Amino acid sequence: MSDSKLSNSQEKDEKLGVVHENLQGWVPSMASDEEVRGAFEKAFDYRGDLTITLKDGQKIEGYIFDRRADSPRLGECIVRVLPKEGGRVTIPYSDIAALAFTGKDTAAGKSFEAWVKKYKEKKAAGEKNIGIDAEPLD
């Protein structure tokens, strides 16, 4: 399509962005290597904390900020976590018994549409200085 007379052009409205699954509360099956890899990719993309249960029974709750899963051998794949209690830990996939998406998805429900809806409601109620607040840290 020519770029001339831009204001009159009609463009197919391309759909970008991703549709986030509602993963909060999800406990994935980890029966096969494929399921383990898939679960950790979703965990890596998740915008909240997770709880990892190790094969020795220990539980670690925290944010998964990295995974290295290029190796075909599961024992050589690792996940890196910032636990809620502090520090950072590296865990081989092969040491993990279970994974649970226990933390809140910190971005869910905060789209521009949600903001417009909230704005209209508050405006109608006569409120001033309307805005979305950052998440409380405590």
Next chain:
Amino acid sequence: MPVPVSQMWTVASYVVRQKLRRRKHFPVVLMLEPLMRCNLACAGCGKIQYPAHILKKDLSPEECFKAVDECGAPMVSIPGGEPLMHPRIAEIVEGILARKKYVYLCTNGLLLNEKLDQFKPSKYFSFVVHMDGQREHHDFSVCREGTYDKAVEAIREALKRGFRVTTNTTLFAGADPKSVREFFDEMMDLGVEGLMLSPGYTYDKAPDQEHFLSRKKTRRLFRQILSNRNKQWKFNMSPLFLEFLMGRREYRCTPWGMPTYNIFGWQKPCYLLQDGYADTFEELIRDTKWEHYGTESGNPKCANCMVHSGYETSAVNDTFGSLSGFLATMRATIFNRYKDPDVDNFTTTTPASSGPLVQISRSEA
């Protein structure tokens, strides 16, 4: 010329030195994120969606200096989160300036007025105030009324005290080119040194996934905005990168050009895309599979990116890496009006995919 000559000379001589050393993966700007928390909650931002224990973390000044020294880039941009919420931000800035780096401190402006006393004006130091457009557009975009006025007040005060100040504007689908152009006039009238622009990146982690610009729409929007320019507009950006945004030239992505360091480590592969972290800058450069990123890689996460962190370094490389690039830059600097009678600078042609972006005060009050 919005950027001081000394800064241009520093960057030019640095890039030429890297090229003479035949160094392929060299950084130009370090993106240093000393914290992730913010006092705004913009729907289009993909940088602050973390649990509270992550948002509470700060990089120490020592960690920041180590990253600056490891990376070696001549310029350091400090985004976030909101960097002015960092309790030791002035110390961080001072330490980087002592290393003779050019520092851009990015802020939404809400805390700027009260924190100004902590900083000293310097040719090495600029505040970059995030302004997404005229009052109504900006307040809508950052999801809070009153932010535009506070930021403008802070810009005025910073300018009065002799600080370098630029603005940074992120545009999404549905942006109104007429209003953006009027906003440029307003900012130049305010006295800012220059303007920075970027199309919004399609952050997977951003709360809003509906208003990102495709490459096609980005080119169309930026051609509308940047053709037939007002003479007084000054951009604190590579002129060839602006031509790239307007669809006048093609570049391959240079994701290592603006490496990012934050509380997780060195972000792979770039400022916008999170595909893991390296523990050292050397590891980032050595172990990242660079061929997997950039539009030409076929990676769907890069397909619509035209953002400065990948492509402005490509433009800078072009300027200082070839005679044709240098001459094109000269031409773009001198003949910078981009007259184009075919372009309608005023009509919105990039509708959002799920309804219009409203102007919160003008249309809703």
